[in-house]
Amino acid sequence: MPKADHLTWHHGHVSRDDRNALLGQRGATLWFTGMSGSGKSTVAVALEQHLHQQGRLCYRLDGDNIRHGLCSNLGFSPEDRDENIRRIGEVARLFADAGCITLCSFVSPYRDARDKVRAIHTDADLPFLEIFVDCPIEVLEQRDPKGLYQKARAGEITNMTGLSDEHPFEAPTSPDLHLRTDAFTVEQSVAELIKVLKDNSIV
Amino acid sequence: MPKADHLTWHHGHVSRDDRNALLGQRGATLWFTGMSGSGKSTVAVALEQHLHQQGRLCYRLDGDNIRHGLCSNLGFSPEDRDENIRRIGEVARLFADAGCITLCSFVSPYRDARDKVRAIHTDADLPFLEIFVDCPIEVLEQRDPKGLYQKARAGEITNMTGLSDEHPFEAPTSPDLHLRTDAFTVEQSVAELIKVLKDNSIV
Numbered sequence: 519m520p521k522a523d524h525l526t527w528h529h530g531h532v533s534r535d536d537r538n539a540l541l542g543q544r545g546a547t548l549w550f551t552g553m554s555g556s557g558k559s560t561v562a563v564a565l566e567q568h569l570h571q572q573g574r575l576c577y578r579l580d581g582d583n584i585r586h587g588l589c590s591n592l593g594f595s596p597e598d599r600d601e602n603i604r605r606i607g608e609v610a611r612l613f614a615d616a617g618c619i620t621l622c623s624f625v626s627p628y629r630d631a632r633d634k635v636r637a638i639h640t641d642a643d644l645p646f647l648e649i650f651v652d653c654p655i656e657v658l659e660q661r662d663p664k665g666l667y668q669k670a671r672a673g674e675i676t677n678m679t680g681l682s683d684e685h686p687f688e689a690p691t692s693p694d695l696h697l698r699t700d701a702f703t704v705e706q707s708v709a710e711l712i713k714v715l716k717d718n719s720i721v
Numbered sequence: 722m723p724k725a726d727h728l729t730w731h732h733g734h735v736s737r738d739d740r741n742a743l744l745g746q747r748g749a750t751l752w753f754t755g756m757s758g759s760g761k762s763t764v765a766v767a768l769e770q771h772l773h774q775q776g777r778l779c780y781r782l783d784g785d786n787i788r789h790g791l792c793s794n795l796g797f798s799p800e801d802r803d804e805n806i807r808r809i810g811e812v813a814r815l816f817a818d819a820g821c822i823t824l825c826s827f828v829s830p831y832r833d834a835r836d837k838v839r840a841i842h843t844d845a846d847l848p849f850l851e852i853f854v855d856c857p858i859e860v861l862e863q864r865d866p867k868g869l870y871q872k873a874r875a876g877e878i879t880n881m882t883g884l885s886d887e888h889p890f891e892a893p894t895s896p897d898l899h900l901r902t903d904a905f906t907v908e909q910s911v912a913e914l915i916k917v918l919k920d921n922s923i924v
Contacts, residue, residue, distance in 0.1 A: 575744065588808060612816075616778070
């Protein structure tokens, strides 16, 4: 429900193409979605490091740094989760417009919310790549780096994504890349990501 | 009222210093505050163009592009105006952290809201420069590029900043730069801004 639609977009003298030319890359958003412990941040951090070493400007947005700032006034109700993803999507659009390769790591379990973030980018003619970071639940429960699955099984956490019909993880139906992190090493995952970035003329 | 303070900031392997080194500049936020028609966007656009020609990465945030996206669900009540400025401040912090010279043009009439944006940056050890874009009301009413002052005087707009005690513009008490746009050309303003950027080791 936009309340400010009498405004017009302000076109500056420096264009998106100018910034992309300056940076020697194409600003884009990579959206890493997957269950807790699937390896979203691990893969994004490794990709960031690799790209930076190649002289690419990247920036990571993740639940931790966003929840402390932009979304610190949001909780974990379904409405707040949707607003959280919407705001991140809008910020990612601005970063991609600035020329940055923007790596977003969020469980983001709802297909509809992710599709809206894609639409924000498509409407702005910006590349958006959905990366499904996938791992079988048995492996996730073995890894369990934060002990969350154990707590959920013990009933100490009741809203853990992917363990009940009430809190489903809605897997992407047509992701731009499907990474099976139980089958791939981090290095292999990064190689797959670089391939997708090249195929999309981002690097 | 933060609701998510059990989270921890995620430190990635690529640091802010790494990004600044890559870009050859220091990420920072320049906050242009001033009444409607004072020349905030004009000066910011000119600075952006100048910096880009020098190979600097800049990005502008302004009321128009923010109101269409990140803050499209906010109106113009005092609470919504504060939340608008807060969100922009948080986004500017992320951009500055990414290494970008971030130019924010907003009337932002309330001192308290601007001080909070400064605090967001200070807490994150990021440069924040408040630029007071100043012009006497008589000149603003002569310029009146959007016809807003005329409408306000005719009673067609009732909440115009700076025309009544109810909607004051709280001028900065100690801005990092005070630009009198009735006395300076755009080129002179840009030269003053470049000097401040150099003094603060941003370029």
